[in-house]
Amino acid sequence: MSEVDHNWDDGVTRQQGAEKSVIAEEAYEGCVRQDWTHEEIKSLYELSFNELILRAQLVHRQHFNPDQIQMSRLLSIKTGGCPEDCAYCPQSAHYKTDVSADKLLAADTILDEAQRAKESGASRFCMGAAWRSPKDRDIDELVEVIESVKRLGMETCMTLGMLSPEQAERLAKAGLDYYNHNIDTSPEFYREVITTRSLQERLTTLECVRAAGMKVCCGGIVGMGESRADRVGMILILANLPEHPESVPINMLVQVAGTPLYGTKKLDVLEFVRTIAVTRIAMPRSVVRLSAGREQMSDEAQALCFFAGASSIFIGDKLLTTNNPALTDDTDLLNRLGIEPLALPPLSANGSDHPPGAR
Numbered sequence: 001m002s003e004v005d006h007n008w009d010d011g012v013t014r015q016q017g018a019e020k021s022v023i024a025e026e027a028y029e030g031c032v033r034q035d036w037t038h039e040e041i042k043s044l045y046e047l048s049f050n051e052l053i054l055r056a057q058l059v060h061r062q063h064f065n066p067d068q069i070q071m072s073r074l075l076s077i078k079t080g081g082c083p084e085d086c087a088y089c090p091q092s093a094h095y096k097t098d099v100s101a102d103k104l105l106a107a108d109t110i111l112d113e114a115q116r117a118k119e120s121g122a123s124r125f126c127m128g129a130a131w132r133s134p135k136d137r138d139i140d141e142l143v144e145v146i147e148s149v150k151r152l153g154m155e156t157c158m159t160l161g162m163l164s165p166e167q168a169e170r171l172a173k174a175g176l177d178y179y180n181h182n183i184d185t186s187p188e189f190y191r192e193v194i195t196t197r198s199l200q201e202r203l204t205t206l207e208c209v210r211a212a213g214m215k216v217c218c219g220g221i222v223g224m225g226e227s228r229a230d231r232v233g234m235i236l237i238l239a240n241l242p243e244h245p246e247s248v249p250i251n252m253l254v255q256v257a258g259t260p261l262y263g264t265k266k267l268d269v270l271e272f273v274r275t276i277a278v279t280r281i282a283m284p285r286s287v288v289r290l291s292a293g294r295e296q297m298s299d300e301a302q303a304l305c306f307f308a309g310a311s312s313i314f315i316g317d318k319l320l321t322t323n324n325p326a327l328t329d330d331t332d333l334l335n336r337l338g339i340e341p342l343a344l345p346p347l348s349a350n351g352s353d354h355p356p357g358a359r
Contacts, residue, residue, distance in 0.1 A: 032284055034239065034244070036239045036282055037236075038232060038233070042229075042232050044277075044281055044282075045228060045232060045278055049273075052274060052277050052278070056277035056281050056307075057309065059281050060280055060308075060309040060311070063285050064311050066307075067340060068311070068340055068341070069306070069311055069313060069334060069339050069340070069341060070123055070124060070311060071123060071312075071313060071315050071330075072122055072123070072125070072289070073314065074127075074128060074314045074316070074319055075113050075127055076091075076130070077105045077145075078102065078103065078130055078131065079091060079101070079102045079320075080093075080099045081101030085194060086184070086194050087192075087259060087261045088224060088254075091130040091320070091321060095260070096258045097256055098257075098258075099321050104129065107148065110127065110148075110149075111152075115152060118152055120327055121315065121331075122154070123154060124154060124312075125149050125152075125155070126158070126159070126178075127158045128158070128180075129161070131160055131161040132162065133161040133162040133163065133164075134160045134167065136167070139167050142171070142174075146158070146175055146176050155177050155178070156176050156178070157177060157179065157217055157247070158178075158180065159179070159181060159217075162181075162204075162205045163179070163181075165208045165212070167208075168208040168209050168212035168214065172212040177215055178246070179214050179216065180247070180249070181202055181216075181217075181218055182249065183199060183202050183203070183219075183234065183238065184202075185220055185226055185233075186229070186231070186234045186237070187199055187237070189224075189233075192224075193224055210243065215247065216241075217246070217247035217249065217289075218241075218249075219238070219245070219250050219251065219289070219291070220238075220249075220250065220251065221253055222251070222271075223264065223267035225261070225264045231271075235278055235279055238282075238283065239282040239283055244286050246285075246286055246287065247289060248279055248288050250289065250310070251293060252267065252292060252293025252296065253292075253293065254292050254319075256321075256322065269297060269298075273308050274308075276305050276310050280308060288312070289313070290302065290305045290313050292319055294313065294314075294324065294325055295322075315327050
């Protein structure tokens with residue numbers, strides 16, 4: 001190739017990059033909006049890594065203290081035997097894994113775990129049950145649990161499967177702060193991962209949660225073999241909900257032997273960081289939670305996620321049924337980064353609806 005041809009190609013590349021940057025610049029304002037387009041989200045992904053992370057950090061600083069992280073604890077209160085066929089989940093009854101089916105933990109046991117979580121520095125206690133949907137008698141027991149954990153001064157969250165409007169109202173009345181119900185992936189890729197529950201059923205549960213007055217925790221999983229277009233599609237749904245989820249967990253697939261997704265090609269960690277950054281820009285006031293998959297990440301990768309806008313991690317040796325980094329490792333990393341755990345109380349002093357750590 002001649003020098004002239006080479007210079008011409010460079011010019012074209014710069015022009016194409018400028019066009020993408022213009023689209024991304026129009027998309028980036030740091031304000032809350034629910035009219036994102038697929039092209040806008042896609043254009044953010046296509047920015048240079050440096051530019052994307054810078055923009056995400058600027059948005060993050062508008063709404064959060066960049067040197068604070070909320071430490072949360074996630075406990076499996078009812079493990080295994082789930083009738084759903086989520087291809088990533090070792091708790092599904094469809095797959096042969098090392099996870100056994102257990103009954104709902106006793107209320108005292110759950111409360112003891114919450115107390116230990118608080119003593120370890122967690123300000124948020126999340127409880128997960130492997131159900132398609134809870135029975136009303138289960139709600140009776142969980143109301144007592146919620147009220148007890150709330151008395152510890154902790155923020156509460158539960159994920160129990162699909163809810164009826166009446167069940168959502170009972171949980172809200174008991175004082176449950178958040179309800180987690182992830183959409184997992186894009187509409188196009190969804191049926192590749194789950195066939196026993198539709199995406200619309202998930203969205204209907206979110207509507208019940210909102211109607212009952214609880215806050216929404218809703219995110220997804222990446223690294224399941226989906227394309228970047230699927231990651232764009234997942235964020236697009238979340239960012240265009242009538243209200244953004246106050247909490248958006250972004251999970252890296254943890255591969256478990258016996259599940260259909262075991263052996264899936266691992267996602268480039270920089271693409272994961274990009275997903276954190278795009279999520280931060282698209283939903284500026286949401287708490288972006290760096291969730292499953294941290295044990296497989298280096299300290300440097302986690303630090304990039306924090307810089308890209310993640311402001312929460314889960315502590316404890318288990319994340320439901322899979323391994324999680326040791327608390328000593330997390331404490332050491334946060335100390336080296338100069339990041340402090342968010343202290344109780346989780347809500348702002350004036351009682352506003354800002355998510356924990358929000359400005």
